[in-house]
Amino acid sequence: MSKLFPFSLLAASLLAAAPTAALASSHREAPGIAEDQYVDNTDVYAFISPTDASKLVIVANYVPLLIPSSGPNFYRFSDDALYEIHIDNNGDAVADLTYRYQFQTRTKNGGTFLYNTGPVDSLASANLNVTQSYRLSRIDERSGRRTTVIDNAAVAPWHVGKRSFPGGAYENVALQAVAQAGGVRSFAGPRDEPFFVDLHVFDLLGVGGAPTTDGVNVMSLVLEVPISELAYGGVRPAAGVADRTSVLGIYASASRRKVRILRERRDADELGSFVQVSRLAWPLVNEVIIPLRDKDKYNRSLPRDDVKNFGAYILDPEVPKLLNAVLGAGCAAPAAGGRTDIVGLLAPNGTVAADLLRININQGQTFANSGFPNGRKLTDDVTDTLLTVACNNGAAIGDGVNANDKPFTSTFPYLASPHSGNP
Amino acid sequence: MPRSASSSGAGFAVRGASIALLALGLGCQATEAPRPVATEPAPSAAPRWAGSQEELARALDEAAQSVEPGANRQVRQRWLGQQVRWTVWRIPQLCGAEGACYVRPFSSARREEHGAHGWLPEVELTASERQALLAGCGDRALCQVTLEARVDELVVSDEAPTSIKLGGARVVATGDA
Numbered sequence: 355m356s357k358l359f360p361f362s363l364l365a366a367s368l369l370a371a372a373p374t375a376a377l378a379s380s381h382r383e384a385p386g387i388a389e390d391q392y393v394d395n396t397d398v399y400a401f402i403s404p405t406d407a408s409k410l411v412i413v414a415n416y417v418p419l420l421i422p423s424s425g426p427n428f429y430r431f432s433d434d435a436l437y438e439i440h441i442d443n444n445g446d447a448v449a450d451l452t453y454r455y456q457f458q459t460r461t462k463n464g465g466t467f468l469y470n471t472g473p474v475d476s477l478a479s480a481n482l483n484v485t486q487s488y489r490l491s492r493i494d495e496r497s498g499r500r501t502t503v504i505d506n507a508a509v510a511p512w513h514v515g516k517r518s519f520p521g522g523a524y525e526n527v528a529l530q531a532v533a534q535a536g537g538v539r540s541f542a543g544p545r546d547e548p549f550f551v552d553l554h555v556f557d558l559l560g561v562g563g564a565p566t567t568d569g570v571n572v573m574s575l576v577l578e579v580p581i582s583e584l585a586y587g588g589v590r591p592a593a594g595v596a597d598r599t600s601v602l603g604i605y606a607s608a609s610r611r612k613v614r615i616l617r618e619r620r621d622a623d624e625l626g627s628f629v630q631v632s633r634l635a636w637p638l639v640n641e642v643i644i645p646l647r648d649k650d651k652y653n654r655s656l657p658r659d660d661v662k663n664f665g666a667y668i669l670d671p672e673v674p675k676l677l678n679a680v681l682g683a684g685c686a687a688p689a690a691g692g693r694t695d696i697v698g699l700l701a702p703n704g705t706v707a708a709d710l711l712r713i714n715i716n717q718g719q720t721f722a723n724s725g726f727p728n729g730r731k732l733t734d735d736v737t738d739t740l741l742t743v744a745c746n747n748g749a750a751i752g753d754g755v756n757a758n759d760k761p762f763t764s765t766f767p768y769l770a771s772p773h774s775g776n777p
Numbered sequence: 778m779p780r781s782a783s784s785s786g787a788g789f790a791v792r793g794a795s796i797a798l799l800a801l802g803l804g805c806q807a808t809e810a811p812r813p814v815a816t817e818p819a820p821s822a823a824p825r826w827a828g829s830q831e832e833l834a835r836a837l838d839e840a841a842q843s844v845e846p847g848a849n850r851q852v853r854q855r856w857l858g859q860q861v862r863w864t865v866w867r868i869p870q871l872c873g874a875e876g877a878c879y880v881r882p883f884s885s886a887r888r889e890e891h892g893a894h895g896w897l898p899e900v901e902l903t904a905s906e907r908q909a910l911l912a913g914c915g916d917r918a919l920c921q922v923t924l925e926a927r928v929d930e931l932v933v934s935d936e937a938p939t940s941i942k943l944g945g946a947r948v949v950a951t952g953d954a
Binding site: 644645647648650651652654655659661662663664665666667669672689690691692694697698701706707 | 841866868869870871876877879881882883893894895896897899918919934936937938939940942954
């Protein structure tokens with residue numbers, strides 16, 4: 355049970371000398387990425403599939419806090435970016451496999467401002483004026499070999515409203531965007547924002563149970579892959595194995611080309627190689643562990659360098675000090691060496707400590723075994739978990755928001771249908 | 778203040794040229810009795826320490842605030858390749874019997890005193906120096922270590938996080954933190 359901390363004017367005055375904290379998994383967490391919303395990672399989830407324990411589900415969300423009625427140019431993925439899910443399967447914090455999504459937008463009729471020119475009852479509807487498709491590639495980072503897993507798959511459309519999707523047709527249309535090839539399933543499109551938190555924390559840690567992410571959407575990539583395709587050497591470790599290959603380390607990223615040239619009479623040119631502009635694994639790391647001076651640099655860097663680049667922030671986090679100063683939370687003083695317990699959580703089974711979402715993939719692992727920090731299920735209240743870990747005084751604390759506004763589904767893609775722009 | 782590697786090198790070059798010209802002049806006066814040659818102080822065997830980690834942190838802070846182009850490059854040029862003698866803190870979880878060794882450059886109070894820095898220097902240790910470190914520190918949760926090392930890598934950038942690698946490290950002393 356979460357305990358809420360009252361906010362007081364006295365606490366506010368104590369905060370005056372301290373920097374403020376941010377707390378929304380990774381929504382608009384850094385100054386640079388806040389200016390480039392389409393490539394802003396928000397959350398990563400990983401869990402053993404509830405429908406097939408031989409598969410792993412990875413959810414990578416982007417484009418935060420989307421208002422459903424955001425027409426006429428409804429949200430989508432960027433055509434000029436790489437969206438990637440990276441897998442470390444031998445514990446060295448270096449990606450061994452990458453699943454890459456690349457998108458392409460098409461407009462059937464450029465002579466109208468409408469996203470859809472009539473009611474839509476299927477993905478193939480001629481009334482769906484603006485559509486997006488994608489290619490999913492798998493890259494073996496050791497050999498550099500890239501293979502196309504799924505090509506020309508449809509992105510689910512935006513849930514424009516009841517007139518565009520009459521009779522509750524939206525989710526049926528959206529689920530037509532589930533693509534499958536071999537043992538891999540993939541979904542790309544808008545979903546209900548699954549992260550639940552009280553964003554009033556931005557107001558001088560004024561949390562009080564307000565479900566501030568209710569009613570908004572996010573752009574989701576959902577990937578379900580046979581674990582044997584992800585495991586080191588292509589073999590799922592036996593039950594009980596506890597070495598570095600028994601856990602996968604996962605992070606998602608987005609990259610843009612180095613150069614963008616605006617043209618006066620045509621579309622801009624995107625040139626040069628891709629540069630990573632956003633990354634995410636554990637929730638809230640870049641939000642509350644990394645301070646402002648390094649947030650954009652964190653997004654540019656790689657997990658393998660996290661201890662070298664940001665280790666002092668992890669050993670000496672700001673959060674418990676703020677909780678004590680502002681809310682009188684009574685958080686424990688750190689041990690002599692600093693928060694080596696957090697470093698330990700980032701390095702299970704002898705893996706190299708890094709901001710990677712790690713999950714045990716041994717045979718016998720099931721959906722029931724998944725749960726942050728062993729992967730992350732959609733229902734996990736990571737805010738409460740991380741606040742409790744950060745405070746480290748034996749008491750459970752939290753923000754007072756303990757569940758999503760919509761129930762998650764038991765079937766792929768597991769995320770709830772997005773909120774309608776015109777319910 | 779830390780010495781600049783480039784200006785130090787230029788200084789030696791100018792002094793060397795002066796000595797050479799002086800020697801040539803003496804050569805033209807061969808009939809005169811030899812006179813003592815002006816000499817530079819003999820190079821000291823003791824290394825010149827570039828500065829403390831606090832000084833490096835201060836330089837990084839100043840570069841981060843500077844609007845002058847090249848401020849980051851100047852910090853890098855001033856420190857890269859220099860010898861340092863730093864007292865740091867070793868934590869077993871980040872510097873054990875094998876693998877990379879990272880040390881805390883500051884006490885935990887530094888954040889309040891001087892502002893935040895995230896970097897932990899990576900220390901390249903030979904097997905014997907690692908053994909010396911392990912023997913001196915044992916399993917203490919926090920062990921104070923005085924190192925002599927060379928700044929082999931230093932990233933100072935507006936785009937990338939600061940990172941530092943110390944090479945050729947020698948463990949001078951260990952003790953309780």
